[in-house]
Amino acid sequence: MARRSATAAAVCEELSLSYVESPTRCGTCAIRHKAICAALCADEISALNRLSRRRSVPAGQTILGEGEAHTIFANIVSGVVKLTKTLDDGRQHIIGLLFASDFLGRAFRRDNPYFAEAATDVELCIFPAAGFEKLLPDHPGLEHRLFQFTLSELDACQEWMLLLARKRAEERVASFLLMIAKRVPNMDCLHTENPGGVRFQLPLSRAEISDCLGLTIETVSRQMTRLKTKGVIELVNYREIVIPDIRALQQAAYEASPA
Amino acid sequence: MARRSATAAAVCEELSLSYVESPTRCGTCAIRHKAICAALCADEISALNRLSRRRSVPAGQTILGEGEAHTIFANIVSGVVKLTKTLDDGRQHIIGLLFASDFLGRAFRRDNPYFAEAATDVELCIFPAAGFEKLLPDHPGLEHRLFQFTLSELDACQEWMLLLARKRAEERVASFLLMIAKRVPNMDCLHTENPGGVRFQLPLSRAEISDCLGLTIETVSRQMTRLKTKGVIELVNYREIVIPDIRALQQAAYEASPA
DNA sequence: CCCCCCCTTTGACCCAGATCAAAGTTCACT
DNA sequence: AGTGAACTTTGATCTGGGTCAAAGGGGGGG
Numbered sequence: 001m002a003r004r005s006a007t008a009a010a011v012c013e014e015l016s017l018s019y020v021e022s023p024t025r026c027g028t029c030a031i032r033h034k035a036i037c038a039a040l041c042a043d044e045i046s047a048l049n050r051l052s053r054r055r056s057v058p059a060g061q062t063i064l065g066e067g068e069a070h071t072i073f074a075n076i077v078s079g080v081v082k083l084t085k086t087l088d089d090g091r092q093h094i095i096g097l098l099f100a101s102d103f104l105g106r107a108f109r110r111d112n113p114y115f116a117e118a119a120t121d122v123e124l125c126i127f128p129a130a131g132f133e134k135l136l137p138d139h140p141g142l143e144h145r146l147f148q149f150t151l152s153e154l155d156a157c158q159e160w161m162l163l164l165a166r167k168r169a170e171e172r173v174a175s176f177l178l179m180i181a182k183r184v185p186n187m188d189c190l191h192t193e194n195p196g197g198v199r200f201q202l203p204l205s206r207a208e209i210s211d212c213l214g215l216t217i218e219t220v221s222r223q224m225t226r227l228k229t230k231g232v233i234e235l236v237n238y239r240e241i242v243i244p245d246i247r248a249l250q251q252a253a254y255e256a257s258p259a
Numbered sequence: 260m261a262r263r264s265a266t267a268a269a270v271c272e273e274l275s276l277s278y279v280e281s282p283t284r285c286g287t288c289a290i291r292h293k294a295i296c297a298a299l300c301a302d303e304i305s306a307l308n309r310l311s312r313r314r315s316v317p318a319g320q321t322i323l324g325e326g327e328a329h330t331i332f333a334n335i336v337s338g339v340v341k342l343t344k345t346l347d348d349g350r351q352h353i354i355g356l357l358f359a360s361d362f363l364g365r366a367f368r369r370d371n372p373y374f375a376e377a378a379t380d381v382e383l384c385i386f387p388a389a390g391f392e393k394l395l396p397d398h399p400g401l402e403h404r405l406f407q408f409t410l411s412e413l414d415a416c417q418e419w420m421l422l423l424a425r426k427r428a429e430e431r432v433a434s435f436l437l438m439i440a441k442r443v444p445n446m447d448c449l450h451t452e453n454p455g456g457v458r459f460q461l462p463l464s465r466a467e468i469s470d471c472l473g474l475t476i477e478t479v480s481r482q483m484t485r486l487k488t489k490g491v492i493e494l495v496n497y498r499e500i501v502i503p504d505i506r507a508l509q510q511a512a513y514e515a516s517p518a
Numbered sequence: 519c520c521c522c523c524c525c526t527t528t529g530a531c532c533c534a535g536a537t538c539a540a541a542g543t544t545c546a547c548t
Numbered sequence: 549a550g551t552g553a554a555c556t557t558t559g560a561t562c563t564g565g566g567t568c569a570a571a572g573g574g575g576g577g578g
Contacts, residue, residue: 085417088513091425095417106410113414140399147406151365154409155372157416158344158354164423165473166350169535206556214424219535221557238544238556254347428565465526478565480527496574497526 025077030125032075033101036145044139051131057118063104064116073105073129079122080203083114084211094212096157097203099183103149107133120203164214172213173223174252177233181243199242206238227252289384291334292360303398310390316377322363323375332364332388338381339462342373343470353471355416356462358442362408366392379462423473431472432482433511436492440502458501465497486511 026037029045030052037045054077057063063081064072081098095114098104104116107129136143163175184200204212210220227233232252234242243249285296288304289311296304313336316322322340323331340357354373357363363375366388395402422434443459463471469479486492491511493501502508 083417085421087421087425093421093424095420108407109410114417137399140396140402143399143406144402147402147409148367150406150409150413151368154413154416157413157420158373161354161416161420161423162344162346162352164420165352166346216536217556218537218558222535225557475566476526477528477567481565484527 030075032077032125036075036142041139041141044135044142047135048127051127051135053126053128055124055126057122057124059118059120059122061118062115063118063122063124064112064114066113066115073107073127073132074103075125075127076100076102076104077123077125080119081116081122082119082204082208083116085114092211093214094208096153097183097212103146105129107136107143107146119208169213169215169219170223170226171253171255172215173209173220174227174232174249175254176209176213177227177241177243178246178249178253181246181249197242197244198246199236199240202239202241289334291336291384300398300400303394303401306394307386310386310394312385312387314383314385316381316383318377318379318381320377321374322377322381322383323371323373325371325374332366332386332391333362334384334386335359335361335363336382336384339378340375340381341378341463341467342375344373351470352473353467355412356442356471362405364388366395366402366405378467428472428474428478429482429485430512430514431474432468432479433486433491433508434513435468435472436486436500436502437505437508437512440505440508456501456503457505458495458499461498461500 025032026034026045029037030049031037055074057079059079066084066086076098078100081102081104082094083096083098084092084094086092097119098116104124106112163172167175180202181198181200184203202209206217206220206224210217213220215223224233224235227249228235230252231244232248234244236242285292285304288296289308290296311334314333316338318338325343325345335357337359340361340363341353342355342357343351343353345351356378357375363383365371422431426434439461440457440459443462461468465476465479465483469476472479474482483492483494486508487494489511490503491507493503495501
């Protein structure tokens, strides 16, 4: 097991996948992400512990309504949260996915420009926004970390814009699967004999995937079939996927090979 | 003139356009944006003044190469900067535009994931990154402002994702023109008799607009013609545009009226 | 003042992906 | 286990916008 993980870690390193042996959780405080905690002093940690409160949200439930004054700021402990925007006539798009260790909500903002919903069962560690914000000014280290996270979010968002603007359907689907493979935290399910292979559950339905990629359900389905035919992916069932060789998927994500 | 501007301001308010009488420049320090300066103390302002340095960049010149370790952090004094990303095979997309008072560069980051180029003649107020970053930890107010700006950038980026994923060509072009109308700072050119009307120069060529919208040059051109035919816009020449009624444009930006 | 180059528009045709329709799976619930 | 509803796949057809090609402007330089 340890040996297998070591191999997996090496493969992930080589392929610039962000391999996570087990999700990083700080032993001392309520926050999921060790990096945050590293920036905090003991006082801050105990203050956060006093503030925080756990909440479980079943799949499909709304966490935060679009345009609602938002009152929570939370760290995601497990599960996947989807952030969506909708045009008046119903056309909708998923503008972001949040995974374990990500933050939901915006410090110092009273409105939220999107709709947040649990895509899978989600466990949250909630900080009431008001109390949290009172804490922040005295602890610039914490705000600095959040700032850096927001910059990463912006990077991801801009990368995704390139996908939406210029990639073909097959590349989009491959890119999506790659992104999920990178972020689904439990990578213990890497193939034993095949160190480059991964097996995982899709956190989204086909309809949600199409809302992520700016495509229709049918196109997503067809492209999945296409990738399956090419041998790039295997479908265990609708939700469970095996990627025999991540490199092939990476190639599919960046090459528009017509015919 | 004052009266006309007052009307214009009222109209912009009504239409939720960000009307700017004249670009906000702080009288005391080198930074373009008064809001930033409001967060600074006298020490900070003089420190920034010592750090900053002016630079003019002619249209078309590269300011920052993609992937280059970046060494500058700058406030844009005038002109428009475009940020682009490119796929290996040459497909390219403009992921963002920066206008007067915006910031270019990322504090505490050593790499930049995009390519920055002057779209028009640009005047920059440059802070060498190293010196600037040394200043930041002692002045959390400044970092707080930058954080808030980054959140706004993220908002804009997510809004744009919805455009790329779900809007039709005509809506995209209308949305683009609306965005430019909102951000081109010199709005003194509002129509005298027609308070809802605006006249301005496009900072981008058709090719650049198509790279913004995930379309081709031809489609952008066709949709511009279409909007002209409908009377939503008037083309003075290739670069100069008159919008007789902003409301009509706003409607075109959100309604996919097929035929 | 004219010419040339580059940007833009217009036209003709095509195709990737949307739309419409129907059949096949999966899984929760009785 | 049986049943139904929701999700997914597959097929047939259509179309918005891409591609290829050629004909206008506009503006800077001679």
